[in-house]
Amino acid sequence: MRDYTDVLTQACGLMAEIQEHVRAFDPAALAFVPPVIDNSTGNNWRGEETQGMRKFIDVIEHHATSFEALAASGEPPREDPLPIALGLATSWKQVVLARGPIPAVRMQIQVPGQNGIKSRLGSRSSSSSPAPSTNGPRRPREAFVDVVARGGAEWIRIYSKKTNQIMAEFREQDSYLNSDDETDDDEEGHTQPALTNSIIRLVDDLLALAEDVERVPGAPAPKLTLRLSRIAEFPEGGHPDPRVPATFQAIRDRGVNLVFGDLSEVPFSSLPIGARPAPKLRPSRRLNLDPTALMGLCSDLLHYPLPADEEEARSRFFRPAEFVGDDDPASQSQNSRELVRAVMEECEAPLIEVIRDVLSTTDSDDPDPTAPIELWATSQAVQYLRETIASEDVVGDGGEQRRMRRLTGLEEGDFWEGSRYEGKAGILTDIKLHIFDEEVDPASAIEKLDLNGGSSTTPSTSSSPPLCRAGMTSFHNSISSICTTFVSEYYAHEAHGAEAAPALPSFLNPRRLPAPRVAQISTPFTVVSLDSLARGAREGMTTLSMGHVVFRELFGQPRWRLKGWAQGNYDLEDADGAASLHAAAWILPYRSLSEGKRVKFAEGNFAYPTFVQRVPRSAACKAAAAAAEAAAASGETTPV
DSSP states (O other): OOOHHHHHHEEEHHHHHHHHHHHOOOGGGGSOOEEEEEEEESOOOOOOOOOHHHHHHHHHHHHHHHHHHHHTTOOOOSSHHHHHHHHHHHHHHHHSSSSOOOEEEEEEEEEEOTTOOOOOEEEOSSOOOOOSSSSOOOOOEEEEEEEEEEEGTEEEEOOOOOOHHHHHHHHHHHHHHHHHHHHHTTOOOOOOOOOHHHHHHHHHHHHHHHHHHHTTOOOOOOOOOOOEEEEOOOOOOOOTTTHHHHHHHHHHHHHHHEEEESSSTGGGGSSSSSOOOEEEEOOEEEEEEOOHHHHHHGGGGGGGGSSHHHHHHHHHOOOOOOHHHHSSSGOOOOHHHHHHHHHHHHHHHHHHHHHHHHHHOOOTTTTTTTSOOEEEEEEHHHHHHHHHHTOOOOOOSHHHHHHHHHHSSSOOTTTTTTTTTTTTTTGTTTTEEEEEOOOOOOHHHTTSSOSOOOOOOSSOOOOOOOOTOOOOHHHHHHHHHHHHHHHHHHHHHHHHHHOOOOOOOOGGGGTTTTOOOOOSSSSSSSHHHHHHHHHHTTOOEEEEEOOOOHHHHTTTTGGGGGGTTTSSSSSHHHTTTTTTEEEEEEEEOOOOOOOHHHHHHHTTOOOOOOOOOOHHHHHHHHHHHHHHHHHHHOOOOOOO
């Protein structure tokens, strides 16, 4: 029996190197970091931690402890421990060197089978063989993947068999062929059997799984990288059988990235222990404004002179004690408390100045330094602004309404008239709004908007190149896909009922959608916001939002957090090699309309607003559809 004592010492040394790097490495470096600027909550937005990572580290620690205990016992090992240590070293290096984000490591991937299970990633089972198919060609349902890289766009599998094991497979195949030849000596025209072995079968299984696996919206099938860790591409003296290099070519012909080696040439000291430096992040010079940003720019909070202190702020928005029962701020309405908080935040960090100063800053590495400063919005977002701002309960001196008309081009004049920034707006002085998909002037475009409860039945689409292609990120594409999917499902649900969109996210359920209590709107805020995010992302723009609620709901959606996927990757950024990138979202603190309350309270009118009576939108849609069908049957036309 061979003595593996010296080999055990070598294995213990290698495991110690692995452990040292594992303990120094920050697993957060593998998580997805979306290009989001958050000046509202201060959050550092980040994707899920790498699934399977903790278990992998436990496996490393377990083997290191076992080897050390065996060495301390003085008993000679019965088996060679080095392959285990070398395999773990290769796997760990592959994880660290793979392009992130890394959603999962050492995972068993499963796809729908005859029993209807959903696609998922789970812990590696005792058997990695695909379940046989009873009908038609075998379609594998599961396989092991060592590293899920690039946010799910790449699967990396390490194949650790040696050349002699592949040769054994060939010899077995040849023995069957020779046996057949002996029984069929008189037959002519023998055909060469198709090249097959365990490597090719593994690749075919993984490629089939990649096509079938559940994916986040907009994601293509994962690409496959196969690492042959113990087979050399060009061994000294050549390969013992031409079928070995033919196997390599067959794998490459399938579109697989084939690499060789166990990474032993890469010392642990050269491996990174944290995330690679990220490109600088800045807003695009063309900004897409979602409905909260449109409303915030018009809000009295951003233009009326600031209060001297919190007492003055409360005098503007709190009702007297005799109206609410006591002096406790908790007795005031939520809206009043939010307005006081917002105006005090303005005293510390005025949002107009934040936007002005950021857009005024130019860097030598700006991805698009010659682009003009422009504000854009979807027609739905503008419609939502008009409907919200037109309510009598929010009208004060008319300043917010005037700013809305001038921003959107419905009225000539200075947007900053009467503002505390009149003559001080800097780069924002001549701002006006551009509306997507409108080839006429903004005033005519807005006048054509349906303010009687109608809306488009699909999200905005455009086949033209992105307006802000330079600096665009892969996350822009991901946001566009997920938001477009959700908005389309919402309209399908509205038009045809729940059965038309069974996967509609709960935060888009018509019964849960928030709406202003003092205004009648045609399209819910959440839907308008998602449509705005989708269009801004499709154009490569930064979407400016004053409030984080919708983005928070979106970022946490299960369909955007599928196991084995991140909400985005860095493929587009890597291809461009840009030194700075455009943020997909720029989140500022929420600013609501406030002039109506401030003016009415100053006049001594502390009455509560009259809330609108709402008709469920689904009922309205069904009624409209029924009317349209009746009109069609009678040969009449009905406006929608």
